[in-house]
Amino acid sequence: MSDFNKLAQAVFQGDLKGVKALTQELLDGGAKADDIINQGLIGGMDIVAPKFKAGEMFVPEVLRAAKALGCGMELLKPMLGAGEGSGLKKLATVVIGTVAGDLHDIGKNLVILILESASFHVIDLGVDVSPQKFVEAIKEHKPQFVGLAALLTTTMMAMKETVDAIQAAGLRDQVKILIGGAPISQEFADEIRADAYCADAIVTKEIATQMSA
Ligand code: B12
Known part of the structure; x- marks a missing residue:
């Protein structure tokens, strides 16, 4: 499994610590923030979406995945030079x-x-x-x-x-x-x-x- 796929899986599973660690690993390895967002973090929500639709995932689990995605975003923010x-x-x-x-x-x-x-x-x-x-x-x-x-x-x-x-x-x-x-x-x-x-x-x-x- 590629590192982006691992990150997507961690988002899907709502694994906050895993998302932080994998995002950091990707950054340390020189991955671009855009790719981490699109392939890793949004990739995780792409796994969530059909499962939510099919009734295989429920609101608390979806929110946990969203929170995990947010943990990755927080780490990327300074890398993107964002903010005031x-x-x-x-x-x-x-x-x-x-x-x-x-x-x-x-x-x-x-x-x-x-x-x-x-x-x-x-x-x-x-x-x-x-x-x-x-x-x-x-x-x-x-x-x-x-x-x-x-x-x-x-x-x-x-x-x-x-x-x-x-x-x-x-x-x-x-x-x-x-x-x-x-x-x-x-x-x-x-x-x-x-x-x-x-x-x-x-x-x-x-x-x-x-x-x-
Ligand atoms: C996460 C989610 C939730 C979470 C929301 C958490 C949160 N804080 O946002 C929770 C669990 C709370 C939720 C609730 C509901 N949800 Co919902 N949810 C989703 C889900 C699985 C993922 C959405 C998401 O975050 N995707 C990831 C992000 C990154 O993608 P994105 O939103 O598309 O954003 C990208 C682009 O669209 C664009 N973009 C987005 N916003 C903007 C804004 C601007 C200005 C611009 C320019 C671009 C842009 O750029 C983004 C980044 O690249 C979708 C499935 C789906 N296919 O979208 C269903 C979905 C949207 N939900 C759905 C439904 C039905 C509901 C509920 C009614 C369920 C219920 N019965 O209670 C409630 C509605 C609550 C409400 N009143 O809003 C349906 C909608 C069906 C329809 N055709 O209307 C979907 C499609 C699921 C399904 N059934 O297939 N949901």
């Missing part, structure tokens, strides 16, 4: 949140980590964020980007309502809206007139960087 202390000039401000009715935040938190590592200033509104709260945050922080996450087909409509609320508040031209999450597609992004669909955290960074240029 990095001293780099910030590229742009991003207000981000998971839309109303939706509590999933693992992918959003990864997006934040990657954006911060690329010198974006990120304001995280958390989960279950109402359209009004997004509007208020745009007025307060004047971001260049707004990131919306939805993981449930039922909350995709809240994404549309959020875009509509931003439009109704007269703020639509001031921000680029980036959307993501498992059920989201380019087609849906076009339908709700978002600026871009971002399939993963690395793509989000690339698109936001291009749009900031």
Whole structure:
């Protein structure tokens, strides 16, 4: 089994100590942070997803896997140069949140980590964020980007309502809206007139960087 597969297995098993040790080993061995995230940490959630769907894994076990993934992310954060202390000039401000009715935040938190590592200033509104709260945050922080996450087909409509609320508040031209999450597609992004669909955290960074240029 490759080291990335071992890390993915440790995430799947919710083995916090194992995830820390294997992430550190990979870093010490010169593996790239992007690869550790995509092949190891997200790889673990890819094992979790079908098992959760099939009813072979339950909420506490999924949360344990998410916590294990978070342990790996914590170790990678300084390697990515993320955070306020990095001293780099910030590229742009991003207000981000998971839309109303939706509590999933693992992918959003990864997006934040990657954006911060690329010198974006990120304001995280958390989960279950109402359209009004997004509007208020745009007025307060004047971001260049707004990131919306939805993981449930039922909350995709809240994404549309959020875009509509931003439009109704007269703020639509001031921000680029980036959307993501498992059920989201380019087609849906076009339908709700978002600026871009971002399939993963690395793509989000690339698109936001291009749009900031
Ligand atoms: C983990 C998980 C949970 C955890 C969430 C923990 C947490 N803190 O997030 C728990 C156990 C709490 C949970 C609860 C539920 N879940 Co759930 N969950 C998942 C699971 C297994 C993995 C999601 C995940 O974290 N993936 C790993 C991350 C890294 O991937 P990602 O989220 O796709 O993120 C990447 C991209 O999408 C993108 N991205 C993500 N966010 C953003 C944001 C922006 C701005 C951008 C630009 C990009 C971007 O970049 C990320 C990184 O590369 C999925 C299965 C799946 N296939 O997605 C089901 C899933 C989403 N859940 C599902 C369901 C049904 C539920 C529940 C309703 C279950 C229940 N009966 O209670 C509840 C809903 C609670 C709520 N109101 O939100 C269904 C949704 C089905 C549907 N079609 O709507 C899924 C698909 C499982 C299934 N049945 O197949 N869940």
